Amino acid sequence: MTPDLKVVIAGVEFSNPLMTASGCCGYGEELSEIFPLSKLGGLVTKSITLHPRLGHPTPRTAETSCGMLNAIGLANVGVDKFIAEKIPFLARQKTKIIVNVAGSTIKEYVEVCARLNDCEPIDMVELNISCPNVDEGGMEFGADPKMTEKSIRAVKKVFQRPLIAKLSPNVTSIVEIAQAAEQGGADVLSLINSLVGTAIDIDTWQPRLTNNKGGLTGPAIKPIALAMVDAVYSHCKLPIIGIGGIASAADVVEFMLCGATAVEIGTALFIQPDIPVKIAKDLKTYLKDKKLTSITNLIGKVRKYK
Ligand code: SIN
Numbered sequence: 001m002t003p004d005l006k007v008v009i010a011g012v013e014f015s016n017p018l019m020t021a022s023g024c025c026g027y028g029e030e031l032s033e034i035f036p037l038s039k040l041g042g043l044v045t046k047s048i049t050l051h052p053r054l055g056h057p058t059p060r061t062a063e064t065s066c067g068m069l070n071a072i073g074l075a076n077v078g079v080d081k082f083i084a085e086k087i088p089f090l091a092r093q094k095t096k097i098i099v100n101v102a103g104s105t106i107k108e109y110v111e112v113c114a115r116l117n118d119c120e121p122i123d124m125v126e127l128n129i130s131c132p133n134v135d136e137g138g139m140e141f142g143a144d145p146k147m148t149e150k151s152i153r154a155v156k157k158v159f160q161r162p163l164i165a166k167l168s169p170n171v172t173s174i175v176e177i178a179q180a181a182e183q184g185g186a187d188v189l190s191l192i193n194s195l196v197g198t199a200i201d202i203d204t205w206q207p208r209l210t211n212n213k214g215g216l217t218g219p220a221i222k223p224i225a226l227a228m229v230d231a232v233y234s235h236c237k238l239p240i241i242g243i244g245g246i247a248s249a250a251d252v253v254e255f256m257l258c259g260a261t262a263v264e265i266g267t268a269l270f271i272q273p274d275i276p277v278k279i280a281k282d283l284k285t286y287l288k289d290k291k292l293t294s295i296t297n298l299i300g301k302v303r304k305y306k
Pocket residue numbers: 023047070071072073074075128130131132133193194215
């Protein structure tokens with residue numbers, strides 16, 4: 001029997017637990033030229049804001065050992081153009097559509113989400129309360145439990161489908177923030193966003209990003225992400241989408257054993273854009289070898305030492 005990769009999150013059925021991480025495939029058009037997006041459980045768009053943003057000047061990415069730094073500065077087309085020009089394409093894709101939303105104020109998050117609420121093809125919104133690369137908003141909301149709860153509560157009033165809170169690792173206690181998101185009415189948690197970092201060019205003595213610092217992603221952050229997923233899973237009831245350096249089926253299994261119901265693949269897409277197709281195939285082989293009929297059998301099943 002072929003093992004079942006299906007997962008259900010907040011009442012929404014995903015054909016498999018693999019999604020793209022926000023910012024790693026724009027609005028999906030280019031990725032669809034490489035493989036059919038129906039192979040993904042879900043596609044998470046680049047962060048959308050109320051007004052278009054050009055983002056930071058280049059260079060805004062830099063390679064590091066086992067990872068990547070980015071400080072894009074939330075470059076995006078803005079919600080109106082997104083709805084007019086990107087939604088028609090996304091609506092034709094046979095995968096779940098998750099729109100990542102960022103803002104500088106609670107009012108901005110609410111305005112964007114209210115407009116997205118009228119777009120039928122959108123299955124969920126992922127609220128980016130964790131961007132480390134902007135002066136206003138972003139991490140400001142996700143680093144303070146009260147602001148986290150307040151922003152989620154406000155968005156829940158205008159957005160009627162499931163809401164994901166994307167959490168920052170750049171906090172003293174991610175569990176406290178996760179609990180605040182749960183309190184505010186979030187339906188799902190995704191973690192982790194990037195870790196603040198920098199890199200310096202030793203010839204020019206300048207930072208390698210024009211923003212001077214950025215967010216570290218990729219395999220380098222996987223152990224941190226796993227420990228955070230494990231901690232949040234032990235203290236919150238909400239389903240978790242794991243993010244952080246996922247590049248193989250083994251990585252997905254680790255995240256699911258620690259409590260994730262699904263995962264987002266980010267930096268690995270820049271190395272091998274069709275990696276989700278390979279991971280889905282390898283997951284089936286792993287489940288078959290383990291004589292498991294459903295991938296959901298893995299969720300939270302890590303066998304910890306006493
Ligand atoms: C960026 O656009 O700078 C990255 C977004 C994020 O990390 O949330």
